Amino acid sequence: MKKQAYNPYLPLDTYIPDGEPHVFGDRLYIYGSHDAENGTEFCVLDYECFSAPVDDLSDWRSEGIIYRADQDPGRNEKDKYMYAPDVVEGKDGRYYLYYAMSGGHFTGPIHVAVCDTPAGKYEYYGEVRNADGSTFDRCITFDPGLLNDDGRIYLYYGWAIGTGSQSMPKSMYGFLNFTCKHFVAGKLFEKSKEQMAREPQGIQGGNVVELADDMLTVISEPKRLAPGQFDAKGTQWEDHAFFEASSMRKIGDTYYYIYSSQVNHELCYATSKYPDRDFTYRGVIISNGDVGFEGRKLSERLAMTSNDHGSLVCVKGQWYIFYHRHTNKTCYSRQGCAEKVEILADGSIPQVEMTSAGLNDGALAAEGTYPAAICCNLYNAKIWKKGHIPVMGNNGRMPFVTCRDDERFVADLCDDAVMGYKYFAFDGKVTLTVTYRGQGSVSVCDETKTLGELTLAPSVEWCKASVEITEKGTHALYLKTKGDTMCDILDFSFSR
Template identity: 65%
Template sequence: MNTSQKKQAFNPYLPLDTYVPDGEPHVFGDRLYVFGSHDKEGGDKYCMLDYEGFSAPLDNLADWRSEGIIYRASQDPTHSEKYSYLYAPDVVQGNDGRYYLYYALSYQSFTGPIHVAVCDTPAGSYEYYGEVRYPDGRTFDRGITFDPGLLNDNGNIYLYYGWAISAPQMRHKTKEELEQIRPTIRQVELSMFEKTEEQLARETDGLQGANVVRLADDMLTVIEGPKRIAPGQVDAAGTPFEGHAFFEASSIRKIGDTYYFIYSSEVCHELCYATSQYPDRDFHYRGVIVSNGDIGYHGIDEEHRLAVTGNDHGSIACVNGQWYIFYHRHTNKTCFSRQGCAEKITILPDGTIPQVEMTSCGLNDGPLAPAGSYPAPIACNLTNDHLPDKIDRETPIAYITCDRGERIIKDISDSFRVGYKYFAFDGPVTLGVVVRGKARGILEIATEDGIIGRLDIAPSENWKTLTAPIAANGTKGLYLTYHGDGAFDMKEFFFA
């Protein structure tokens, strides 16, 4: 990769061997920090690794730096086989100037209490501080204590959290139909969340949904709430949230006088938002910000998703006047190897955020340059127009993975399209691809304007380079579609 290429930002924005999903972006000082959970490459469970911090200077969002391991699960005194892994965190600056890391441990149990660690700097490392608690010192246990999101609103500390069942078979049921299955849902709540009948009776708004509490200056003690701000699937029928009910991934931002609650909806692949003029009530559903399959963007439906979909989690941040949405994608043909991505968004004068598409350029200051080499896994589209819902290990599909120490796109077969958005084309250029495999066919090269070149794909056990002259002008996507027999892998592509 040439020198100029090093200054560009791609998706995913962290190194290809790094899996930090559930990203909460925050500007602290002159750097943008992302706090997320930490998946293992090719892992078989969520969040198997300890928290690793990352940050970038505000004037160069391509220059990410690892802050190292900022907190370990073993530092929590309740860490055990039952509560093994650090799930999605958030960080907020307290009124004392220190930085507080909120998280929940999980694995064999759905989720434990919300815990807190503290540090004098956002970069860590953090030390265990305590559990969120009632004023009498008892562990706070209202609702489902999962996915904390924090806001320091002019000295008032708000903690948002919650979870809800997301079942496709319940998605289109009426309010009356949902009422009929409430006894079954209650039994699920008793067993899945280890609640007692007494605890469920205290949940006057129901157990499932998004909640908010206000904390004391000690950052641990609940002094107000909980209050329900968004319904889960079982309570959303007949409300503006119907079809986009709260699932998980609570996050909160204040823009001007408006509070933006960002969350993952019942369909899992999308990040939605609701707004209010208050931090703890009257939130109204507004729309979808991003889908990790581009579902809903310009009419794309679930059948024609542009990438394999799965859960999503993230939030928004403003850097030098530009707003971004951070989210994650799924790789390695598993739900457990997720990578952070980001896109530019626009907040319109009426406060709405139009849905944006997934791109390869993400945090870059404009489209990528058609020069130098790029790793194949920065593809933002990888589809044959009939991908399975979520991850299906049995279905033969192209996917991003690590093979013999190299990050590649594996098993590109007939009709699969590999898409990269966007490049600033300026006339003729030579495109090269580095491939291997047992395929024999044609790789069509196209932009939105149509086919601009072709490459012959033939069997090869070793990596080989294929080149073709192409020509395009303006900001365009680059789409590589295979037609033929067998399957091949792709390691990189380049322009010369």
């Protein structure tokens, strides 16, 4: 690599969530939604694509805006933003971009744009349709994911209500299931009685259809791959039922269905020997709060949790999971992250933890300067349970990544706040310097011990404080604030 890579892997002023990674030629492309910094709604910006050479995943470049919402002839004040897209190469060698528009009811068509190159200027192509030319609107047409399986094109899509396994007593499943199916779902998704009756399995869940060579016409009946929460009780999917974010990968002779589950913060996977049936739930790949990793409970999340969306990609023999994190105390300013994963001989994928190193070739070097905002863990130990967006609201004691003018930093660090960085490669004595404003006391720690103490003298402007620490080997670095005062941290550096 020309330089070190870290999470988030794109510039800190860039918010590309819902990342679908694809290798086309000798570059890795990321197709995602586009949030605004300090946003107030999902996906308000046009599609901007980023790519990196497969032999250097630190060298990302913007391909510019590849498609604008105003290119869609059906765009209106209700359906004006574009949600999570995916791109697939068609049999004709062109690249097709699939997306759904905003609007709140997930009832509109799945739209398609096309381009001769992976990241050129896409042009509107049409809507996914039935054989008679009418709009395809079976189940809930949301979050399209595509697979070209040796010339056969499969479209994966769907949505379901998700309340989280901890937020609803099991005794209420039956009542809520009946209510959602027969009263809520039709109104929520603007479906007629006839449309509802057409789907014997209900409209909620993850689905697949096959497309004709024109990349628009549906040539099969929808098949249910994974149920939503209210149809999962007593099945293999219970507690990890389908919510959204369908994505399919073929690895060897096995199909991997990646999706976001009912608990919102995790990406799960299921496998089958077929692209359109018989999927078996296998587990969680990643949680954007590290929930479940090594048995961690939801109440012990290591970062603010909320929706997640992403997928797998193989680059030069190494598999990665792309996902997103949440910033600015909102779910409307999400940033893409990535981690290495291992696919075991039995096809399983052990859950991986969030790291700061991400795509880097190993741990980060304990030298030079790093943005504070690359923390992979950020929480207040006193209020762990309130760390799920939007539950946490504007709690003033919850630290968060934010911005002001051209600066991105960690704000609201007060008593029992923790910033964690995984991992650094240490080689003995080093001086750690932090750039901060405010005041407070900071303990510098690894996984088991305190390495040093920083006293942050009161300052309304950015200033610096240093401490000498000694550490060897690969370790996590934690900055833990103490006391009733509050501070922000911009960056930190190592020097000898």
